[in-house]
Amino acid sequence: MTWLDQLPDSVDELANAGELQQGGRSAEALAILDKVLASTADPFTRAYALVQRFGALINLGRVAELATAMTVASNAVRDTSDPYLRGQMHAFAALGAYLQGALDRGVTHLVQASRALAAVPEGDSETAWGWHDLAMAYSYLGFHGHALTAIEQARQVGAAAGMASEVFAAPGIRLRNAVSLDHQGDTDGCLRVLRDIDAELTRYVATGADVRLRPSSRPVYGYALARRAALGESTATNVAALLTGGGDSVRSRDLRHLGTVCLDIAADRPGDALRKLDAVPVSQEILGPSEPARLRSICYAQAGDYKAAHIADRHAFRLAAQRIDRLRDGYLDGVAARLDAQETQRDMGRYGDETLTDPLTGLPNRRQLERYVAAMLARGERAAIGVCDLIGFTAVNARHGRHCGDLVLQRIAGVLNRVMRRGDFVARFAGDEFVVLLPGAGPNQAAEVSRRISAAAAGENWQVLVPGTPIGLAAGWSEVGTNGRSLSAALATAASNRTPA
DSSP states (O other), X not given: OOTGGGSSSOHHHHHHHHHHHHTTOHHHHHHHHHHHHHHOOOHHHHHHHHHHHHHHHXXXXXXXXXXXXXXXXXXXXXXXXXXXXXXXXXXXXXXXXXHTTOHHHHHHHHHHHHHHHHTOSXXXXXXXXXXXXXXXXXXXXXXXXXXXXXXXXXXXXXXXXXXXXXXXOOHHHHHHHHHHHHHTTOHHHHHHHHXXXXXXXXXXXXHTXXXXXXXXXXXXXXXXXXHHHHTTOOOSSOHHHHHSOOXXXXXXXXXXXXXXXXXXXXXXOHHHHHHHHXXXXXXXXXXXXXXXXXXXXXXXXXXXXXXXXXXXXXXXXXXXXXXXXXXXXXXXXXXXXXXXXXXXHHHHHHHOOGGGBOTTTOSBOHHHHHHHHHHHHHTTOOEEEEEEEEESHHHHHHXXXXXXXXXXXXXXXXXXHXXXXXXXXXXXXXXXXXXXXXXXXXXXXXXXXHHHHHHHHHTSOHHHHSTTOOOEEEEEEEEESGGGOOHHHHHHHHHHTOEEO
């Protein structure tokens, strides 16, 4: 019995949708999944269908719909607490983040997907496909070694479920590794990998195992062989036949087009190849933004225009370097987020138990704030109190989904915690509203803290975390304890005084 067989309804329809997706017919699968979602109320069935629907949208390249689809799928999976569903959802979310240009967010999903799939107690065919999709996500984001490890895990889980290893051939992983080497100047390394892909396909054909290859694998093999031919090494295989088919995915479409470009280069027709490159734009995500530029360089060199070839080659190299820089930025942001979390956790001892703590940010919650202020007022003390709201937070949730919204709230919590003075108090009051309390402080000290909050928030790299949705803070200040002013009155006054920080 597979994971899917345990569902109370729509098992046949969901299995059919899965087979269609694996066969490169995602549009047909999407129609079936929408019908299932319209007819079932079972939470596990809905969660599975929503996750698979998210994957179908990724295959079809419908990037504008991914944020909403991920949010809906994530909420449904969270309600089921199933490790397989979590793993599959995060694997797709990593691919979705990559398509949206958010590499740092994609890396977060990769880690979550790996941990969730590793926690599945007994793997089956569905879990094997989860590892396969995680391997694809690793590969697209440039983690080729991790991709090979994940696809081997898919083969092992699949073998235990009676699945042929050829189903998980995944030539796209090695193809992306090969072209990445070429983009960075290691053409010999690229050719070694392409020869291995060619030899694997030849072995499959000789043993009859090629009939078990997924349809979407064929244009990948075709492009690998065409790319090898473009670099001057011919192959006996009928490359043009491999490039046909592959289904309705964006990946197959672009590989077919670029494959014909490579075949024109191999046939010494650089002019035709250049015209094709100019006529049909391809997705930058399939083989990286450097690939069209690198093919253009090969065309110019073949035509004898070595100056243009050099310029195109340097452009390809710059694009490859930018990708590495973005991964470095994501790594730095990850370290910063971890340090913020550690700082917050370190301070939790003075804030109280878990019932008084916001689980997302680790900051005191509204109840703890009220207790803290009540104790302060009982001692006859006063404090400056500030209310901070996020500017742009609604757009983050709408465009990037709740997961990114949570990351923004955690980042703001870290910012506030970092700039507070010793003895100051920070709480998450509600939603995107935070409250800071400065015991014994007056207007001048509050203005200085407000300035530090503004500078720290402005210094965060929001473009990397949530591209295209800038984040700001609006802050208002009042005093509590002065002239008997209560917490509620002080908060109301501070809220009415809010201006962009």
